[in-house]
Amino acid sequence: MDPAAVLNRLQFAFTIIYHYIFPQITMGLTLLIFLLKTMALLTGDETANRAVRFWMKILGVTFLMGVVTGIPMEFQFGTNWSRFSALAGGVIGQTLAMEGMFAFFLESAFLYLLLYGEKRLGKFGHWVVSLLVFAGAWLSGYFIVCTNAWMQHPVAYRILPDHRIVLTSLSGLLNNPWAMVQYAHVAIGTVITGSFLMACLSSFYLLRDQHVDVARRCLALSVVVGFIASCLAAMPTGDLTAKQVYKYQPAAFAAMEGHFYTQDSAGLVVMGQPNMQTMTLDNPITIPHALSFLTHQRWNAQVIGLTAFPPEQRPDFVPPLYYAYHIMVGLGTIFIAIMGLSVLFLLLGKLRRQRWLLWALLLAVPLPFIANTAGWTTAELGRQPWIIYQIMRTSDGYSQNVSTGNIWFTLLGFMGLYLFLSFVYFFLLVRIISAGPEPAPQSTALPVEMR
Amino acid sequence: METLWFCLFWEILATFVVLSGTDIGVGMLHFLVGRTDGQRSQIIRSIHEVWKPNQVWLVVIGGIMFVAFPALLAESLSGFYLAIMLVLWLLIGRGLGIELRDRIDDPMWARFWDVAFSLSSVLLAVCLGAALGNFVRGVPLDETGRVFFEAFWTNFRLGSDTGILDWFTVLVGITAVIALTHHGALWLSHFTDGPVQERSARLADRSWLMLVIALGVCVLLTTVFQPQLRANLVAHPWGVILLLGAGAALAWCRSLRRRGRTLKAYIASGLSLYAILNCTAFALYPYVLPARIPEHGLTAFKAAAPRESLQLALCWWIPAALLVACYFAYVYCKMPSKFLLDVAE
Numbered sequence: 001m002d003p004a005a006v007l008n009r010l011q012f013a014f015t016i017i018y019h020y021i022f023p024q025i026t027m028g029l030t031l032l033i034f035l036l037k038t039m040a041l042l043t044g045d046e047t048a049n050r051a052v053r054f055w056m057k058i059l060g061v062t063f064l065m066g067v068v069t070g071i072p073m074e075f076q077f078g079t080n081w082s083r084f085s086a087l088a089g090g091v092i093g094q095t096l097a098m099e100g101m102f103a104f105f106l107e108s109a110f111l112y113l114l115l116y117g118e119k120r121l122g123k124f125g126h127w128v129v130s131l132l133v134f135a136g137a138w139l140s141g142y143f144i145v146c147t148n149a150w151m152q153h154p155v156a157y158r159i160l161p162d163h164r165i166v167l168t169s170l171s172g173l174l175n176n177p178w179a180m181v182q183y184a185h186v187a188i189g190t191v192i193t194g195s196f197l198m199a200c201l202s203s204f205y206l207l208r209d210q211h212v213d214v215a216r217r218c219l220a221l222s223v224v225v226g227f228i229a230s231c232l233a234a235m236p237t238g239d240l241t242a243k244q245v246y247k248y249q250p251a252a253f254a255a256m257e258g259h260f261y262t263q264d265s266a267g268l269v270v271m272g273q274p275n276m277q278t279m280t281l282d283n284p285i286t287i288p289h290a291l292s293f294l295t296h297q298r299w300n301a302q303v304i305g306l307t308a309f310p311p312e313q314r315p316d317f318v319p320p321l322y323y324a325y326h327i328m329v330g331l332g333t334i335f336i337a338i339m340g341l342s343v344l345f346l347l348l349g350k351l352r353r354q355r356w357l358l359w360a361l362l363l364a365v366p367l368p369f370i371a372n373t374a375g376w377t378t379a380e381l382g383r384q385p386w387i388i389y390q391i392m393r394t395s396d397g398y399s400q401n402v403s404t405g406n407i408w409f410t411l412l413g414f415m416g417l418y419l420f421l422s423f424v425y426f427f428l429l430v431r432i433i434s435a436g437p438e439p440a441p442q443s444t445a446l447p448v449e450m451r
Numbered sequence: 452m453e454t455l456w457f458c459l460f461w462e463i464l465a466t467f468v469v470l471s472g473t474d475i476g477v478g479m480l481h482f483l484v485g486r487t488d489g490q491r492s493q494i495i496r497s498i499h500e501v502w503k504p505n506q507v508w509l510v511v512i513g514g515i516m517f518v519a520f521p522a523l524l525a526e527s528l529s530g531f532y533l534a535i536m537l538v539l540w541l542l543i544g545r546g547l548g549i550e551l552r553d554r555i556d557d558p559m560w561a562r563f564w565d566v567a568f569s570l571s572s573v574l575l576a577v578c579l580g581a582a583l584g585n586f587v588r589g590v591p592l593d594e595t596g597r598v599f600f601e602a603f604w605t606n607f608r609l610g611s612d613t614g615i616l617d618w619f620t621v622l623v624g625i626t627a628v629i630a631l632t633h634h635g636a637l638w639l640s641h642f643t644d645g646p647v648q649e650r651s652a653r654l655a656d657r658s659w660l661m662l663v664i665a666l667g668v669c670v671l672l673t674t675v676f677q678p679q680l681r682a683n684l685v686a687h688p689w690g691v692i693l694l695l696g697a698g699a700a701l702a703w704c705r706s707l708r709r710r711g712r713t714l715k716a717y718i719a720s721g722l723s724l725y726a727i728l729n730c731t732a733f734a735l736y737p738y739v740l741p742a743r744i745p746e747h748g749l750t751a752f753k754a755a756a757p758r759e760s761l762q763l764a765l766c767w768w769i770p771a772a773l774l775v776a777c778y779f780a781y782v783y784c785k786m787p788s789k790f791l792l793d794v795a796e
Contacts, residue, residue, distance in 0.1 A: 064550045067503065068543040072536075074513045078528025079535050085528075089521020090760030097514025097764070101771035104510055108503040109778040113785070120785070164521075166757040170767065399529035401600040410536045417540060424547070428554065 004407075008080045008398040011411045013380070017373055018418050019073055022066035024372050027141055027187065028194015029059050030134040035221060037130040041123060046441070051214045052130075053118075054437035055198070060115045061428045065421060067108070072414075080407070084387050084397030091157055091167045092147045095174075099143035107136030141190070142183050149179035151388050152379065153248050165391070181244050182379070185237040188229050189375060192335055193368040195226030199342070200365035201433060203358040214437040216352065223346055223361075227339035233332055239294070245382065246295050249389065252382030254306040255318045256325035257291060258284075266291040266303035271326075274319050279307060315384045324377035331371040338364055452761050456519040457739065457751040459768075461732035463515055467508035468579070468728060469634075469721040474502045475579075476635020478545060478572025479628065481565060484639060484650040488558060489792055491565055495552050497642045497790040502549055504782060506542070518764045522754040523739045530590060530599045531582070534615050538578050544571035573628065580627025584620030587673050587731060588613070592742035592749065609676070613743065619672060626665040630727075633658040634720050637704075641713035645792040652708075655716075659705055666701075666727070670694070673734060678745055680734035690733045697726035 033055050040048035074096060077085045085093075110132045118126045156172025157165050167173060202219035205211045246253040254260070258269040260279045268290035272281040292301040306314060315321050338360055345351040352358075383389055387397040477498050485491035516524040528535050548568025552561050591599045591613060604614035616624075636655035640648050674680055684690055700723035707716040735741055740749040755761060 060550075061554075064546065068546045071506075071510060071542055072539040074510060074517075075528060075535055075539060077517065078513070078524040079532050080529070082525035082529035085517065086522045086525035089517045089524060090756030093514060093517030093519075093521060093524075093756070094760070094764055094767075097511065097518045098767060098771070100507060100510040100514045101768070101775060104507050105504060105775050105778050108507050109782050112500050112503065112782075117785075160757060164757055167760045167763055170763045399525075399532070402529050402532045403600075406532055410532075413536065413540065417543065421543070421547075424551070428551070431555070 002395045004400075004404050005395040005398055007404055007407045007411070009394065011080060011407060011414065012076060014411065015069070015072055015076065015414055015418075017376075019066065019069040020373065020376065021369060022062050022069065023137075023141065024190040024193040024369070025062045025197060026059060026066055027137050027190035028192070028197070029055060029062070030130075030137045031191060032194050032198055032221065032225060033059065034130045034134040035225070036218075037127050039221075041127045047213050047217050050437050050440070051218050054214065054432075055218075056115055057432045058197075058429065060111070061425065061432070063107075063111060065425055069418070069421070080399055080402065081387075081397050082399040082401070084392065087163055087392065088165050088388060091154075091165050091173065092150055094167060094170070095143045095147040095150070099140055099147075103136050103140035103143060107133055107140060110136065138187065141187060142179075145183040145186055146174060146176060146179045148379070149176050149182050152182070152383055153178035153244075154388055154391055159391075165388075178244060178248070181237065181240045185233065185241045185375070188233045188237055189368070189372045191229040192226060192233060193372060195222045195229060195339070196335075196361070196365050196368045198222035199226060199361045203361040204433070205436065206352060207355065207358050207362065211436045211439075213440060219351065219361075220346055223339055223342040223351070226335070227343045230332065230335040230339045234336065238329075238332065243295065249382060250304050251306065251309040251314050252321070254304060254309075255315045255321050256378055256382055258322045258326075259291060259303060259305050260307055261305040262302065262308050263305065264292070264302045265289045265300045268294065269326075274322050276318055312385065315381055317381050317384070321378060321381040324374040324381065328371050328374040328378060331367050331374070334364075334367065335371070452758055452765075453751045453755040454737075455765075456515075456755065456761055457736065458732070460512075460515055460519060460739075461728060463508065463512055465725045465728040467505075467512055469724050470505040470508060471502070472631045472634050472724065473638045473717075473721075474498045474505055474549075474635075475545075475572045475576050476631035476633070477638060478548075478569050478635070479576060479632050480635050480639065480651060480654065481569035481572070484636075484647050484654065485565075486646070488561055490645070490647050491561070492553055493643055493645075493647055493790055493792050494639065495549055495568070497639065499549060500786055501782060502546075504779065506546070509542075519756055519761060520739055520751065520754040521756050523749060526592075526599070526749060526754075527590075527740055530601055531585070531615060532600065533603055534578060534582065534601075538575065541571040541575045541578070544568070545575065576628045576631050577621075577624040580624035581616055581620040583627065583731065584623030585615060586735065586741065587623070587677055588617075588619055589677070589741040589743045589745070589748065592740070592744075592747040619676065622665075622672070623669055626662075626669050629658055629662045629665050630724065633662050634717075634724065637708070637713065637717040637720050640708075641717055642788075642790055643792070644789055647792070652713075655708060659701070659708075663701060666697075670730075673731075677734055677741065679736075679738060679741065679748075683733060683736060687733075690730070693726055693730045693733055697723050697730060700726055 033052055036048045036052045036055070039045060040052065077092075077096075110129050113121060114126070114129045114133050117129065121129060150173060153176065154165075155176045155178075156167060156169040158168050159165055198218050199222040202215040202222060205215035206219065242253070245256070258272060258274050258281050259266060260274075260281070265288070267286035267288045269281060270285045270287060272284035272286075275282050289299040291303050293299050295301065295303055306318070338357075342351060342357060342361065345354050345357060385393055385395070387394040477494060481491060481494055485494045513524070544567045548564040548571065552564040552568065555561075585601070588609065590601060593599070601613065601615045604616040609617055609619055633655055636651040636658060639651035640655055643651070700719050704716050704719035704723060707713075707719055737750045737752065738748040739751050739754050742748040756764075
């Protein structure tokens with residue numbers, strides 16, 4: 001395999017995986033903050049407002065990290081993937097530019113007001129701003145997913161004699177059916193992250209008997225939202241996504257399911273290690289007939305296997321693809337279980353006393369990040385060896401004029417810089433968490449804000 | 452259509468330079484005019500609200516290049532690979548500096564981010580100036596008009612094997628530092644009070660003359676190095692108006708400053724930056740990426756996306772731009788008219 005292509009992919013993968021830690025928090029949290037803000041507006045509940053002020057501190061730091069690590073993403077299309085950009089720019093440039101104009105301005109213009117403008121704007125104004133920031137973050141996500149969806153499933157395009165790609169319809173690009181399904185799944189994933197993060201910190205405070213009023217309010221909200229989102233992630237969005245991959249990218253589907261040979265009544269692999277030498281699965285645990293049923297709704301239907309495709313049409317890293325997919329699905333199941341139990345005890349009014357469950361919620365916080373990353377890894381490795389599915393190969397897309405020495409330099413540079421960012425981010429988070437939400441006002445007037 | 456997008460691209464670039472240039476200029480002045488912790492906090496507060504929307508224009512520049520001139524994006528970003536990466540890293544340092552400095556009330560913490568903020572601002576100004584210098588001077592494209600790669604520096608001479616930095620681009624970089632210092636000083640002299648305001652007003656006065664001299668030298672050298680400028684001037688003599696406009700804006704800025712009309716002086720300085728960048732665009736047209744050997748340059752027509760893509764992009768771009776103008780009007784109107792020095796000082 002072309003080492004330069006692998007190195008370019010590695011840099012993009014590293015920077016995007018690191019970047020995506022932050023947007024999934026901000027997308028999830030902006031929804032939860034908007035819900036808390038709505039509760040506060042409707043009921044005049046001051047506890048919800050105090051919770052909002054606490055979560056906005058975390059949102060602010062996270063948003064900042066997302067912004068500073070996000071700008072390199074857009075520019076890497078040009079720096080590292082110039083041949084791809086030159087041919088496809090007329091299409092994917094549209095959604096990327098739209099993201100800047102429609103969504104990013106909205107977010108960045110109103111985030112400051114959300115974070116620091118509560119006094120200046122008044123109750124209703126602040127609620128509107130929280131809605132605008134939420135809309136900006138989610139719109140931003142749609143444009144980015146739309147860009148990716150076009151690479152997964154190109155629509156509304158025409159190829160000119162000089163190989164450049166023309167967009168034929170804007171609405172076709174924005175209504176790409178692939179993008180709808182993918183976005184629903186991705187957005188639900190971010191809500192899971194946001195809910196687990198909120199549940200984690202609320203459990204932390206409850207286990208320590210600190211900030212109990214705010215923590216209870218947040219825990220209740222986060223487990224309810226988290227449970228709904230975890231269910232939606234599996235059905236219908238996860239199911240639809242898998243069916244879509246089976247329909248349009250059958251080789252990717254076979255690789256991620258670990259399904260090597262075309263057969264009737266195919267079983268669903270739960271566990272096992274793909275062996276690429278023998279093209280079999282070691283130590284398999286399978287559910288008989290289940291794969292046929294999930295793809296065709298018939299127990300005996302035929303499912304195409306990986307070996308049905310010539311080697312140059314198969315994804316180039318099958319085992320990581322297979323594991324990424326199975327990790328995502330496995331964790332998704334765990335999410336439904338944890339959040340389902342929490343909601344059950346919440347309805348019984350006993351959630352606070354289940355210390356083991358609070359511990360589980362506290363410790364589960366890395367899992368949604370892993371699941372989201374694994375999900376994206378599945379999508380991106382599954383698309384290989386294509387950068388634009390069935391149109392352009394990844395090895396034809398990178399910048400040939402940039403030597404591998406220079407890419408090593410910037411890859412190591414990004415790693416060092418992002419390691420430093422991680423320290424800063426965790427340091428700030430720990431400070432915010434140890435300070436906790438502001439205490440309930442003790443009938444005295446609120447402290448007068450400086451400036 | 453290609454010409455329209457050429458103009459739009461340069462206007463957006465100019466908007467970014469005028470708005471974000473303020474923040475960069477303020478960053479460069481950070482230690483010069485902010486001598487105490489409180490004063491530096493005041494400086495940061497004055498741009499805290501607007502730097503993020505200002506910087507989004509950079510994202511828009513990337514997006515517009517992508518949509519309208521994909522070949523330009525591909526050639527220039529990969530050709531200037533190291534410089535672009537450096538700029539991206541500097542932007543990270545600067546953004547964190549602005550946002551994190553006042554988050555923790557601790558002298559060491561503030562000190563660290565002060566240095567990060569102002570150092571990355573200076574380097575950014577040099578980089579942006581040098582980038583402009585590269586566009587004016589032309590880059591080493593081969594006869595196919597494709598694929599070049601510039602190291603940071605080679606021998607600092609203007610031969611055929613240039614680096615990103617040679618004596619000409621370094622000169623433009625220094626000019627950019629002066630121009631943005633002047634611009635940033637005007638901002639501070641309007642939006643702050645106390646010692647910060649006094650010092651920046653003095654600096655704005657002093658840097659004005661340097662700016663005029665540096666700009667004059669750059670314009671002269673450009674007429675020597677960029678034959679397209681002469682050709683365009685002969686074909687369209689009205690281009691002189693742009694240059695005169697820049698001069699007039701600068702002179703107006705000076706006289707407003709003298710009369711203490713700080714906000715208008717700041718706006719005039721912004722107008723002069725607009726005019727200068729428009730001159731550059733005029734000088735380079737139709738090239739979006741001129742080459743060392745002029746015939747090899749990449750023109751707007753060669754670099755542009757297919758016409759249909761350009762038309763579709765225009766359909767959504769106009770309403771989007773109007774929307775953005777509204778956000779900006781809202782944010783700038785909501786902004787306090789003065790950022791006062793903390794009472795504790």
